Amino acid sequence: MTSAANVIVTAISISSLYAIIAIGFTLIFGVGGVLNFSHGALITIGAEASYLLSNPTNLGLHPALGLVGGMVTAAVVGAILYLGVVQFVEDEPVTLLILTFIIGFFIQHACRVFITGTSDFSVDQVTPGETTIAGVTLFDIDIFIFVLAAVLIAATGVFVSRTKTGKAILAVSMSEKGAAVVGIDARKINLITWLLASAFAGIAGVLLTMKQTGAWSMGTQPLILAFSIVILGGLGSIKGSVVGAYIIGFTETITTSYISSSLQGFTALVLLIVLLLVKPEGLFGREAA
Amino acid sequence: MADRSETRGGGGRDRRSFLKYAGAGGAAAIAAGCKTRDRPGGSGFTTTPGGSGDEETSEGTPVPQPLEGNTIRIGSLAPQPDSFPIGKSIWDSMQMAVEDINQNGIPGIGGRGILGAKLEPLSGNTEASPGTAREEFNRLVQKEGCKATFGTFLTQCTLQIFNPMKATQTVHITTAATGPKPGRIVHERYDEFKWHFRAGPINSYDLAAAELEFLNIYADQLGWSDAAVLIENIAPFDPFAETLKPEVGNLFDSVPVFKRSSSGTINWTPLWDEVESADVDINLIGQALTGTAAVKQWANQSRDFEMGGIHVPSQVYEFWEEVSGACQYVFTMNAVTPQTENTERTQPFMKRYRDRFDTFPVYSGPITYDAVRAYAKAMGRYVLDNDMEEVPTNEAMVEALETYTFEDGIVLPSIQFTPPEADFAHEPQWTSMKDTGVPVWQQWQVDEEVTDDYGVMHSFAPEQNKTSDYTYPDWIDYPSDHPANQ
Numbered sequence A: 001m002t003s004a005a006n007v008i009v010t011a012i013s014i015s016s017l018y019a020i021i022a023i024g025f026t027l028i029f030g031v032g033g034v035l036n037f038s039h040g041a042l043i044t045i046g047a048e049a050s051y052l053l054s055n056p057t058n059l060g061l062h063p064a065l066g067l068v069g070g071m072v073t074a075a076v077v078g079a080i081l082y083l084g085v086v087q088f089v090e091d092e093p094v095t096l097l098i099l100t101f102i103i104g105f106f107i108q109h110a111c112r113v114f115i116t117g118t119s120d121f122s123v124d125q126v127t128p129g130e131t132t133i134a135g136v137t138l139f140d141i142d143i144f145i146f147v148l149a150a151v152l153i154a155a156t157g158v159f160v161s162r163t164k165t166g167k168a169i170l171a172v173s174m175s176e177k178g179a180a181v182v183g184i185d186a187r188k189i190n191l192i193t194w195l196l197a198s199a200f201a202g203i204a205g206v207l208l209t210m211k212q213t214g215a216w217s218m219g220t221q222p223l224i225l226a227f228s229i230v231i232l233g234g235l236g237s238i239k240g241s242v243v244g245a246y247i248i249g250f251t252e253t254i255t256t257s258y259i260s261s262s263l264q265g266f267t268a269l270v271l272l273i274v275l276l277l278v279k280p281e282g283l284f285g286r287e288a289a
Numbered sequence B: 001m002a003d004r005s006e007t008r009g010g011g012g013r014d015r016r017s018f019l020k021y022a023g024a025g026g027a028a029a030i031a032a033g034c035k036t037r038d039r040p041g042g043s044g045f046t047t048t049p050g051g052s053g054d055e056e057t058s059e060g061t062p063v064p065q066p067l068e069g070n071t072i073r074i075g076s077l078a079p080q081p082d083s084f085p086i087g088k089s090i091w092d093s094m095q096m097a098v099e100d101i102n103q104n105g106i107p108g109i110g111g112r113g114i115l116g117a118k119l120e121p122l123s124g125n126t127e128a129s130p131g132t133a134r135e136e137f138n139r140l141v142q143k144e145g146c147k148a149t150f151g152t153f154l155t156q157c158t159l160q161i162f163n164p165m166k167a168t169q170t171v172h173i174t175t176a177a178t179g180p181k182p183g184r185i186v187h188e189r190y191d192e193f194k195w196h197f198r199a200g201p202i203n204s205y206d207l208a209a210a211e212l213e214f215l216n217i218y219a220d221q222l223g224w225s226d227a228a229v230l231i232e233n234i235a236p237f238d239p240f241a242e243t244l245k246p247e248v249g250n251l252f253d254s255v256p257v258f259k260r261s262s263s264g265t266i267n268w269t270p271l272w273d274e275v276e277s278a279d280v281d282i283n284l285i286g287q288a289l290t291g292t293a294a295v296k297q298w299a300n301q302s303r304d305f306e307m308g309g310i311h312v313p314s315q316v317y318e319f320w321e322e323v324s325g326a327c328q329y330v331f332t333m334n335a336v337t338p339q340t341e342n343t344e345r346t347q348p349f350m351k352r353y354r355d356r357f358d359t360f361p362v363y364s365g366p367i368t369y370d371a372v373r374a375y376a377k378a379m380g381r382y383v384l385d386n387d388m389e390e391v392p393t394n395e396a397m398v399e400a401l402e403t404y405t406f407e408d409g410i411v412l413p414s415i416q417f418t419p420p421e422a423d424f425a426h427e428p429q430w431t432s433m434k435d436t437g438v439p440v441w442q443q444w445q446v447d448e449e450v451t452d453d454y455g456v457m458h459s460f461a462p463e464q465n466k467t468s469d470y471t472y473p474d475w476i477d478y479p480s481d482h483p484a485n486q
Helices: A004-032 A039-054 A063-084 A093-116 A140-162 A164-174 A176-181 A186-211 A220-233 A238-258 A266-278 B027-032 B085-104 B130-143 B155-160 B162-168 B181-188 B204-222 B235-251 B269-277 B291-300 B346-357 B364-385 B394-403
Strands: A130-133 A136-139 B071-078 B118-125 B148-151 B171-174 B196-198 B226-232 B254-261 B282-287 B306-311 B331-334 B440-445 B456-461
Touching (some): A004 A140, A004 A164, A004 A186, A004 A238, A004 B269, A039 A220, A063 A186, A130 A140, A140 A164, A140 A238, A164 A176, A164 A186, A176 A186, A220 A238, A220 A266, A238 A266, A238 B269, B071 B085, B071 B130, B085 B118, B085 B148, B085 B364, B130 B162, B155 B162, B155 B181, B171 B364, B171 B394, B181 B196, B204 B235, B204 B282, B204 B331, B226 B235, B235 B282, B269 B291, B291 B306, B331 B456, B364 B394
Parallel strands (some): B071 B118, B171 B196, B226 B282
Antiparallel strands (some): A130 A136
16 A cells, blocks of 8 residues: 555646646636647647657757756747637637647647657656655655746736736736726737747656657647636636645545546546536635536 | 478477588678679679678579569568568568578578579558458558568558468568467368468467566565556467466465556556555556556656566657657567577667667567578578479468578577467467577666766676667665565
8 A cells, every 4th residue: 555645746847747737728828718629739749849859769858958948939920820820719608618729639649749749758857866855765856846836826926916017917818908008919918828828838848758758749638627627616716726736646646546547637637527516616715607 | 302401390309500602702701791792794783781692502502583573572561661670670671581592592592682683662551450461461462562571560450461361372471560369260270371470579378477477586686575466458479468467476475456458548647556556566557558658657656666577669769869768777578689689680680770860779670581581591591402493482481481491580599480280379489588599688877887878778687689688777775685685
């Protein structure tokens, strides 16, 4: 039987990753009202970019550069996606939903065809090794993920609440027309949001690959998880996304550790269905419908 | 039917050696990369390195060429033959075998091609999808006119071509899938599906038997008292798990974990926590689809147990680089490794493959190479024994493959297919690891005597194919009396 300490450590690490993914997903929904189903593909983009940059079979750069490269590449792809596609159909939610869904699959399949094929791939960890604290062994990558996630979440909170751009993001999320009245360029704010959210997805992709491994289809499961998390937390709520990430992460880790490893990815779906039926507005946010 | 020079059957038929045409142009020539010779006059043959191309037998009589003027097309059914290691090895090795035969003739007989008939290889990409495998089989056979096909990775792909095989009466020799079902079907519905043969690997029941034999001999020696077993939950591993489960407990003090791991497992940390908490010495794995993540996380987390069994990704030469050496100490069954000398022909083949493709083949490569040459030799001998002047029918080829033993293998010294009455018919005859030398137990090691900047796929068992001792993970703290410290 796995020790409770191990389960908690694993759950915190994976929940932190989910939080990074979910914040990006909820930011785009909160500001632009877009359910971005290509968010999973941006996770894959980050992972694939880090593979090209830091795997020894490719450029073999330091994993930290792979992390930065993965983040930047995903941000650039996200920006291109917004400028090239999304901004033209922002007012057509169904078209937009379908487009992001298809583009997401297109990006993932392009990664399969042109970069890594169907095989799993790996990159070295930015912080290999382990540390023992109070008799519990912690893997350094888990500590790194937890700290980085905390920093990113805090920085996002500060950015949104304290900076001019952040306040503009809040304004656009409340009322695009109202924001326009006070001179805020909603398209520019949407672009910044897409850049930020995509960078988060890229970081999550690299960290997932460092912690586990990567694959061309690796974005699909986190996308479903992100969807479950933001429904749980409340669509558009950053606080709700963080809380939701930890609830989903802990539930999944406990079920896979104590019941069956085959439940990976399954628990989140069960929670998603139950929540949509019982509390569609989530814990902190607007109604999903 | 004319008298055979060498026959076999259930329980062993009479054999007499095929000396009439066997001469200097046989295995030694293939192994040595000796002289090359252009055949004058428009036969369609080209010169390739790798053998003598002898046109006379050892007795000085010319090798007969009754099939001269014929071209025989054979098809490769490989998943992504341009990139996926298992598929690439199939296609690359088929090309090498065809070139060898076209240049040097049939192993042990010589000449050019199959008694004058030129072989032409064609590539089919199954994409590891059963439906695509069926389409590609039909294309190769019906559109391209292939007389036989080789390959198929994943038993579902093999099974999907059973009906087309029956409809077109075409021989297919499997060279990369381990599921036992095809052999069972051939046994039960021989008249319909006798067209299927498997040159290797041995089927999953035999793989389990080999693992039990290995553990019986080596577990104590290597210091393994307690074991965990994690076998991927995919159909090809079902027979393996079924065979292992009732037996493995008899070989250890305890087996506290015996699980089928989900093929969708990405996060191995909970499972590794469970195995580590069970305080076992060895984690016996069966992994095909999930191997990379499992190994990477095992090594990154410096888990307190050794690991190995069947680990398909570790059979790929590039795997070391792919996981930055995380596979060091992981062991797996394999048919051959770049180091082993299963037969005198193994290393020359491996070196030629390396020189040509800048990598080493996966198990499917040597097996395909053997299968194509065994097919060619069976055809040649059938033609000679029956004084024929035309290419044998596919019905006759089934008889030939059932009858003749191929003695020039690079994985096994000889390939002999099990008879129709065997429970698993038309499979490679295999008795035990100790007797046959396969499977070999390969471990990724660092060995600067071989190379100082890459991992080495050494074999630590069985004895006849051993190239190095077993090595222990350097992050595990073993007691002083443990074999790791001896």
